[in-house]
Amino acid sequence: MFAGSMVALVTPFEKDPGGHGGRIDEKALRHLVDLHVKEGTRAIVPVGTTGESATLSHEEHEKVIGIxxxxxxxxxxxxxGTGSNSTEEAVALTRAAQRIGADGAxxxxxxxxxxxxxxxxxxYxxxxxxxxxPMVIYNVPARTGVNMLPETVARLAGIQAYVGVKEASGSISQVIDLMDRLEGRMAIYSGDDMLTYPILALGGHGTISVSANLVPRKMADLCDLALSGDLTGSLRIHRELVPLHRALGLETNPIPIKTAMEIAGxxxxxxxxxxxxxxxxxxxKLEKVLGSLGIPSGGRR
Known part of the structure; x- marks a missing residue:
């Protein structure tokens, strides 16, 4: 149901009096959606970790999805994004996303x-x-403090609602184990840009990408080439983007990606x-990497 390059979308804010994020910048948010449609992104993933969901009120959460x-x-x-550490809250947020008209959660x-x-x-x-x-399970132990093991995911593979899993454990070995256990019953998406190419080469179905906020066309091409069988072409783009993926890990996400997008105008x-x-x-350091990719300060791709 979902495949290719999917962007873990940032939530743009206006500046508050203290210089921090204030109200949601609706105009900028709409512009980003149009950009991703133009640049070949296959799905937009709002209000996840990259979208600063932890600091959005429920009203704002629904507003962003609606926009x-x-x-x-x-x-x-x-x-x-509709997850929570409360099962009841996750149910409520997922129902809201469905009501608003999202394609999945x-x-x-x-x-x-x-x-x-x-x-x-x-x-689950x-x-x-x-x-x-339709729902995609998201495993990211570095954020949550718990690693959802492949055998645990496999126990849910017979439930029709679960169409895929976003795997961000950082372990290729775990991804391989997951693929063996699922046997094609659920799609597997990369949740770590550095591992997107290896996961696609192993049979993954796409990525939910932070880097795609800045380089949507390159991430779309990387995925589309791999999914069409052109692993050589996909690898070429992967190697080009490795410095960017590394730079976007210099500090806690989404600090670097938002900074990069500001640098790029x-x-x-x-x-x-x-x-x-x-x-x-x-x-x-980030500016230097962007310059090497042809994204100069204040410029546009």
Whole structure:
């Protein structure tokens, strides 16, 4: 249902009196949606980690999804972030995304309370029992404190609602194990830009990418080439983008990607506390990488 390059979309903010992220910048958000449609992104993934969902109110969460759905206007799929560390809240957010008109939901494993593997199964079983909607499981242990093991994901593979899994454990070995256990019953997407090419080469179906915010066409081409069987062409783009992927990991996501987009003249880099502007030394490193990719300060791709 979902395949290719999907962007983990940033949420642009206006500047508040303190210089941090204030109100949602609707005009900039709509512009980003149009950009991704033009540049070949296959699905837009708003209000995830990169979209600063942790600092959005429920009203803002729904507002962002609504803006993206309206602006996409069926030209590209919308996979809305709806996860929570509360099963009840995840149900409510997923129902809201369905009501608003998203095509599916990206549901992160519950964070902070660190459920057991059995707890994860029951969380996702409950969600699927109460919301009839295409969903992608999101495993990102560095953010949540819990690693959803391949055998745990496989227990959910027979549930029709779960169409895929975004795997961001950082372990290729885990991805291989996951593929063996799923046997094609769910799609597998990269949740780590550095591993997108290897995962595609192993049989993955796409990526939910941070880098695609800045270089949507390159990420779209990387995925499209790999999925069409041109692994050599895909590898060429992957190698070109490795320095960017590394630079976007210099600080906590989405600080570097928002800074990069501001440098490129795409959006303001305003973030909500507790996220703060990028360290100047790291910003200089990022600017150097962008320059090497032909994205000069203040310029546009």
């Amino acid at each position: 993206v759905v309206e602006q996409a206007a069926g030209r590209v799929k919308v996979l809305a 990206l549901v992160i494993t519950p964070y902070y309370n660190r459920p057991t593997q059995e707890g994860l199964v029951r969380h 079983e409950t969600l699927a029992a109460r919301v009839s909607f 795409m959006i303001g880099s305003f973030m909500r506390l507790p996220l703060v502007p990028m360290d100047l030394a790291n910003r200089a």
